[in-house]
Amino acid sequence: MTEPRTPPAPARRRLLLQGGSLVLLLGTHHIARGASIVAVRLWPAEDYTRVTIESDTALKATHRMVGSPPRLAVDIDGLDLNPTLRELVAKVRSDDPNIAGIRVGQNSPGVVRLVVDLKHEIKPQVFTLSPVAAYQYRLVFDLYPANPPDPLEQLIAERMKDLGASPAPDAAKARADAAAVDSLGDLIARQFERSNASGRKPSDTTVARAPKPPPPAAAPSRPGAPPPVARAPARPPAPVPGSTDRLIIVAIDPGHGGEDPGATGPGGTREKDVVLQVALKLRDRINNSTVGGSPMRAFLTRDADFFVPLNMRVEKARRVGADLFVSIHADAVPHPNASGASVYALSERGASSTTARWLAQSENDSDRVGGANLGVRDSALQRTLLDMSTSAQIRDSLLLGDSMLSQIKGVGRLHKAQVERANFAVLRQPDIPSILVETAFISNPEEETKLRSETYQNNLANALINGIQKYFAANPPMARNRQI
Secondary structure: OOOOOOOOHHHHHHHHHHHHHHHHHHHHHOOOOOOOEEEEEEEOOOOOEEEEEEEOOOOEEEEEEEOOOOEEEEEEEOOOOOHHHHHHHHHOOOOOOOEEEEEEEEEEOOEEEEEEEEOOOEEEEEEEEOOEOOEOEEEEEEEEEOOOOOHHHHHHHHHHHHOOOOOOHHHHHHHHHHHHOOHHHHHHHHHHHHHHHOOOOOOOOOOOOOOOOOOOOOOOOOOOOOOOOOOOOOOOOOOOOOOOOOOEEEEEEEOOEOOEOOOEOOOOOEHHHHHHHHHHHHHHHHHOOEEOOEEEEEEEOOOOOOOOOHHHHHHHHHHOOOOEEEEEEEEOOOOOOOOOEEEEEEOOOOOOOHHHHHHHHHHHOHHHHHOOOHHHOOHHHHHHHHOOOOHHHHHHHHHHHHHHHHHHOOOOOEOOOOOEEEOOHHHOOOOOOEEEEEEEEOOOHHHHHHHHOHHHHHHHHHHHHHHHHHHHHHOOOOOOOOOO
16 A cells, blocks of 8 residues: 655645645634624622623633732633723722722633732622623623612611711710601611620611610509509500601612613613612701601612612612602603603503603613613512513502692793503512603703703702692601511
8 A cells, every 4th residue: 555645845845835825714714703892881789789791792700709908809701902902900999898909810811810909808799791772791790799779778877867866875865866856766676685685786877776764653543443454665656647756767779780771861861870879968958858757868789989779779779768759860861852851650551652662671671781680589579570560550650640740840841741550670569659751852962951950850850849849738758668
């Protein structure tokens, strides 16, 4: 058998060059190329800090926690270090509640390692998102504190400041006396008892209960007199119609945030920015207002530029026992001439108009745009979103909406003179009157300019607080238990 003849050296070189050209050709058209980084973003917040790496193809990553000091190490496959990725290092802010710094380097060929230095223990969630809206593929690290802030404790702390909390004994008694006519005091007392039962010292946001008075001595009975009746400890009088005897909590929900900018006006104004500004102004007004002599306190589902999934907005409001829920947005539709403010309540049977249906679909898509980690949603929270509200809740929401519209029309024109209805996910709260206020059409150039105006924002915040007070004047909140 004749062995194949080896080509001479020049021929072998030509074959190798041809083969190399073929590999390069296949590499251009058939071999998967490495990912290209489009952008990197950081969203710091007390609730959690989000790190986002956006790329033109899906990224694969593995992560692990490294102990003391706490660090998160993330290895990203199919990636070479580039200037865009290095930008993450400079994006860390000194006031980030969770991240102390980020280091990035080429761990091995095709593998980039990120090390996130943390300020405390965290529970990371690392996941990927498919392209949606203006975004391509996203690799997301959500860094949640291992001991997250409790919104109810935050409200209690703020309330204690209102009462002039002080560790002095007299001040403690004053706080206890004030709590006796405020249902929030019951929460504080229960929290204190739970702390004692677990062997923990109460924090500075808790209040010691006033000592129980000794039982009254039994009076000597007279012949023929009925036996003495044990008296219950004195309690605050029950609320009477038209008055309240507790802290009134209003949940304010600035729409969108973080990765989800919401609608964008023709001049570049972002919905998430203007609605947050209005919400902060409304918060200040609520915190300085009373209803029937009872103080009010605002609770924001977000107080900075970060993303909150729809189900968590609902859960946060329920967690603090909110009496009302007001979600603030700014309309955008394809027609630039559309104008005016609108107020929406939940509908159980479809939308009241084509615009209402379109807006509900757009707002309900914010979880996809903002990047909710659907893999870890709590089933109980899912059920909260899926449960349709009771007829009583919707009736109260419509009354609240009417009160709002009567005040907003003094600030500018209304798009519709009546409360509209649609299936907004963020309004599905069975036990809280809930409305969604579309402040104006950000897609309208004139109204976009108004939304950027501090004067208009102040006027709008004044209208919203007046609407809330008008609603409570006609529908005083009843005393009810709040669950911790």
